[in-house]
Amino acid sequence: MDLLDVSLVNWSRAQFTLTAMYHWIFVPLTLGLGIVQAIMETIYYRTGDEEWKKATKFWMTLFGVNFAIGVATGIILEFQFGTNWSNYSWFVGDIFGAPLAIEGILAFFMEATFISIMFFGWNKVSKKFHLVSTWLTILGATISAFWILVANAWMQHPVGMEFNPDTVRNEMVDFWAIISPFAINKFFHTVWSSWIVGALFVLGVSSWFLIKKRDVGFAKKSIKVAAAFGLVASLLTAVTGDGSAYNVSQEQPMKLAAMEGLYKGQNGAELVVFGILNSEKKAYNDNVDPYVFKIGIPKALSLLGYRDINAFVPGINDIIDGGYQTKNGVALSFAEKKEKGTIARQALSDYKKAKTANDTIAAAEHNAKIKANFDNFGYAYLDSPEKSIPNIALTFYSFHFMVMLGMFFILIFGVFTFISFNSKYDPEKYNWLLWVALLSIPLGYVASQLGWIVAEVGRQPWAIQGLLPVNAAVSAISTQSVQITFFLFLTLFSALLVAEIGIMLKQIKNGPNHE
């Protein structure tokens, strides 16, 4: 396998991207709409107002549609680990297995148990028990998300393990280390941004009812909840977005450099608010200006990334050349990392030969070399510094559009919160604003997907940061088999998406008074 078929890597990547992005159409709405319906049922429980019960049941129906169409779409990703990414799935060992096992056992059964009470239990169980079940259903879904995100966070920042050269697996040595600050921030950022998707959905659909002058009371109630909830979610997401940028600057500086299109590092680096990249820039080390145009906030990137307005933020060139000061000492250059990675890989080969020959002394020496250089193991597979750079344009634009949308969400939720809670204003009278809300529904999904593009494209070339690049992670299977399943998924998912949209629209048109 010296010559790796690049098309196999790209098709495997494309298939995972397709299925992951598809899965991520359903999850955010489940997480966000689940909270909205729980809030509404709580209001019903406290007030006894049957209109709130009606509203809850309406949104719960849409939650059910989304949940049913989306269920098990995540399982497809696990299928791919075993088929397309066997080197990766073996290499990560029980690091991945433990979080996914906990997710399956605890979270799934919790969801499955309480969701049935949520849907079947109206007028059969007590109001209190039903309310608790509604909250526990969404808690189960959120716990699911937690463990998946812990696993993904480990890919970005691998900790808590030791590599075993006998089994060729990373073995967990510290379970709690895996629940790192990186993982915790990622969890909150992902969940709170999903709340935005749910809030936008409720806001937009409710606005449609007002535009049509239907179910006005229900729509205004729903707008109040969605606007306030969405505003809180947007602000919290901004806070954790800051946390994400900080974590990325500490652990994935190349990703941060890509997010900002930063090639030459600076003290007091500016944060690019808006920019257009220069397509003439073909190489990281040419002297072409990376930007055609940009607007930046001086020193803001240093502040965000290092909590110091004068801190040095390394650019792509610095990360490749090394030599700058980091919290862990002087940064290694790409060449130095590649040398260490190559030593580790050669030592892994030599270790096996020594073990086969029962040469315990040589085996111990090679094992020591593996351990000493393992942090840069993955660099052995990168032929050139260019291979260590993710797609700048995709990472940069995804990041900046995501942030712009985040700012927009704070604005729109702020405006709707103001007018819906202020008796001087009536949302029904602002038809243009209602249309903005309606047309903003897809923007929540766009922002959510852009966030994942930043996380996963910005992580390239790594499947596991620093340890295993994507091109070493794939299985030795035929490209054709991956192409076939890619198009099978595309067909299946397109059909399911059409079904979801059709059923959703029908239920929305039926309205809250339809039983």
Add this chain to the structure above:
Amino acid sequence: MKTPNFLHKLYLFYHDGFTHMTVGKTLWLIVIIKLFIMFVVLKSFFFPNFLKTNFANDEDRANHVHQELVTK
């Protein structure tokens, strides 16, 4: 006896729930078809676990991955 009553109530709870579903019936049909396609068709025919299918034990799997990692 309390336990049979509870089980009977549980059975009635789910029986009533499923028989009185409206949009739920369509959703359940979609879920069942989807799960069949995923687990019976896709998993069985298109997504074998590469290492479990091609290697008999963990030692052989480790040897394969080792070979992949040191020769790529």
